Amino acid sequence: MTSNISRLEKRIVMFSVMIPLFYFLLPAARAMHIMEGFLPAAHAIAWGVLCIPFLALGVVKIRKIASEKRKALLILAMVGAYAFVLSALKIPSVTGSSSHPTGTGLGAILFGPSPMAVIGVIVLLFQAILLAHGGLTTLGANTFSMAIAGPFLSFGIYYVCKKLKVNKLAAVFLAASLGDLFTYCVTSFQLALAHPSEVGGIGASMVKFLGVFAVTQIPLAVIEGLLTVVVIMGLEAWAKPELREIGYLEGGEKA
Amino acid sequence: MIFSLLLAALVLFLLLYGLWETALIGLIIVCLLFGALLLHRGHFHHHGGYISIDLYAQKSRLCHWHSGAKLIFCLVCAFISVWAKNIYVPVFIFCAMSFLTLALGKTPVSYYLSLLTVPAVFILLSALAIIIEISPIPEGVLCLPAGSFYLCVTKANQEKAAGIMLSAFGAVSCLYMLSLSTPIYRIFEALRKMRLPFVVIELMYLIYRYLFILLETHQNMVYSAASRLGYRSPVTSLKTMLNTSFNLFFTSLRRASGMYDAMEARCYDGEIRFLMEDESFDMAQVFVFLSVPAAAVLIWIMSRR
Numbered sequence: 001m002t003s004n005i006s007r008l009e010k011r012i013v014m015f016s017v018m019i020p021l022f023y024f025l026l027p028a029a030r031a032m033h034i035m036e037g038f039l040p041a042a043h044a045i046a047w048g049v050l051c052i053p054f055l056a057l058g059v060v061k062i063r064k065i066a067s068e069k070r071k072a073l074l075i076l077a078m079v080g081a082y083a084f085v086l087s088a089l090k091i092p093s094v095t096g097s098s099s100h101p102t103g104t105g106l107g108a109i110l111f112g113p114s115p116m117a118v119i120g121v122i123v124l125l126f127q128a129i130l131l132a133h134g135g136l137t138t139l140g141a142n143t144f145s146m147a148i149a150g151p152f153l154s155f156g157i158y159y160v161c162k163k164l165k166v167n168k169l170a171a172v173f174l175a176a177s178l179g180d181l182f183t184y185c186v187t188s189f190q191l192a193l194a195h196p197s198e199v200g201g202i203g204a205s206m207v208k209f210l211g212v213f214a215v216t217q218i219p220l221a222v223i224e225g226l227l228t229v230v231v232i233m234g235l236e237a238w239a240k241p242e243l244r245e246i247g248y249l250e251g252g253e254k255a
Numbered sequence: 256m257i258f259s260l261l262l263a264a265l266v267l268f269l270l271l272y273g274l275w276e277t278a279l280i281g282l283i284i285v286c287l288l289f290g291a292l293l294l295h296r297g298h299f300h301h302h303g304g305y306i307s308i309d310l311y312a313q314k315s316r317l318c319h320w321h322s323g324a325k326l327i328f329c330l331v332c333a334f335i336s337v338w339a340k341n342i343y344v345p346v347f348i349f350c351a352m353s354f355l356t357l358a359l360g361k362t363p364v365s366y367y368l369s370l371l372t373v374p375a376v377f378i379l380l381s382a383l384a385i386i387i388e389i390s391p392i393p394e395g396v397l398c399l400p401a402g403s404f405y406l407c408v409t410k411a412n413q414e415k416a417a418g419i420m421l422s423a424f425g426a427v428s429c430l431y432m433l434s435l436s437t438p439i440y441r442i443f444e445a446l447r448k449m450r451l452p453f454v455v456i457e458l459m460y461l462i463y464r465y466l467f468i469l470l471e472t473h474q475n476m477v478y479s480a481a482s483r484l485g486y487r488s489p490v491t492s493l494k495t496m497l498n499t500s501f502n503l504f505f506t507s508l509r510r511a512s513g514m515y516d517a518m519e520a521r522c523y524d525g526e527i528r529f530l531m532e533d534e535s536f537d538m539a540q541v542f543v544f545l546s547v548p549a550a551a552v553l554i555w556i557m558s559r560r
Contacts, residue, residue, distance in 0.1 A: 037426025041338040078511040081465035
């Protein structure tokens with residue numbers, strides 16, 4: 001068991017050797033939160049309204065979790081704090097980049113997507129106020145891309161892979177990294193919708209935003225995937241009781 | 256760092272291209288870059304065990320102002336800044352908010368300026384995407400052929416990008432006014448009075464408490480990894496990063512579990528109660544909260560004609 005994990009770990013580390021090579025060439029930028037004041041007011045409000053049903057669903061879910069297992073609420077809060085701390089820490093890279101993974105894919109795999117919407121909005125509020133990263137007027141749009149679109153896609157991919165009996169670690173990697181990429185696409189779409197190009201309209205503008213942010217977001221998605229795999233692998237090896245408490249390991253696990 | 260300065264230079268150049276003589280633009284850009292380099296020295300936004308914005312918020316002279324009113328005030332001003340599609344309103348809001356933060360709140364100017372560089376990279380990258388137009392025919396003030404199409408800078412796009420950058424900085428100043436004068440737990444309390452679901456407020460308090468535990472634990476891990484040459488090369492750095500991140504998650508899970516047991520032993524029944532200091536309203540606050548948005552709207556109406 002242990003040797004199995006360390007071999008896998010080794011393989012992942014070998015694979016990850018490629019990523020710093022990317023990073024040598026890449027410039028630094030903050031991760032994809034739309035900065036305060038960057039969306040027109042009507043867009044900002046519309047995205048916020050769009051988030052409300054998801055948040056309501058999330059609150060209902062969290063209430064249910066809390067009434068059944070109080071301890072799960074604390075663990076949920078810990079996942080939120082973890083996501084925030086990940087974003088506050090700079091990934092040590094050559095350029096002194098401050099990009100960061102979102103950590104929401106991990107939460108979606110552990111808890112399901114709708115509680116992550118609530119955790120996500122809280123983390124985004126914290127990031128806006130404590131790190132000046134993101135903003136109050138753009139809170140709705142950022143919530144939609146990072147805390148709703150990303151986790152729902154991650155969860156969907158994970159679920160489908162599980163049904164198709166894909167290797168679990170591959171499923172986790174795919175779910176986390178594609179969720180991250182999807183967040184980035186949605187953000188670009190939001191920006192393009194707000195500031196369409198004069199010649200080509202929304203489509204051309206989206207290509208521009210995707211191009212500008214691709215340099216940091218694509219390697220970041222890979223890192224996010226790796227990180228989530230390492231965390232899940234470690235958790236399954238060493239934190240079985242905790243996982244059972246939050247209902248992740250129900251049923252015939254590791255069959 | 257150098258990348259963001261080059262980016263700033265590029266965006267400024269494209270913004271101002273065609274307005275004045277190119278040589279003059281070059282001179283301005285060199286001066287601005289030099290200033291930015293001087294300004295950026297030695298400011299960090301978060302250290303190991305604490306978050307510096309939080310610390311400055313506690314020290315602010317505006318800390319005792321009514322936090323619910325402050326929250327609404329900053330939101331309204333940010334929305335006015337974004338809504339008004341002209342250049343005067345954001346500039347006014349930026350000046351008013353900076354005055355409140357620096358002169359009344361006594362936040363150090365150097366810290367405020369270094370904080371303003373945080374959103375700069377995002378704003379500059381996006382401005383770049385707005386200025387440059389991909390078009391099949393050459394047009395506008397500056398054109399660069401790229402394969403079958405052209406990368407162009409048009410006058411309309413320059414104006415659009417400038418407007419968006421200004422309103423973004425206006426709104427950012429509102430956010431900073433809030434976060435540099437209000438410790439975040441006062442914001443939770445204000446949200447609780449606005450009848451947000453209690454479970455959300457509780458999660459906020461828990462996350463806030465956990466933050467400091469995690470930051471401290473992580474700092475210790477980084478120190479011990481660094482003392483074992485864990486950040487020697489990019490590859491080891493990445494490996495260390497993955498390992499510490501996992502360990503952080505694992506230890507925090509254990510911590511949360513232990514914390515629950517401790518709380519349960521002290522009669523935790525699903526509700527955490529905190530003692531809150533009273534917040535007062537006075538004439539100065541009411542004056543500020545009403546006059547700034549009113550003046551902004553007035554400027555907006557006047558500049559429309």
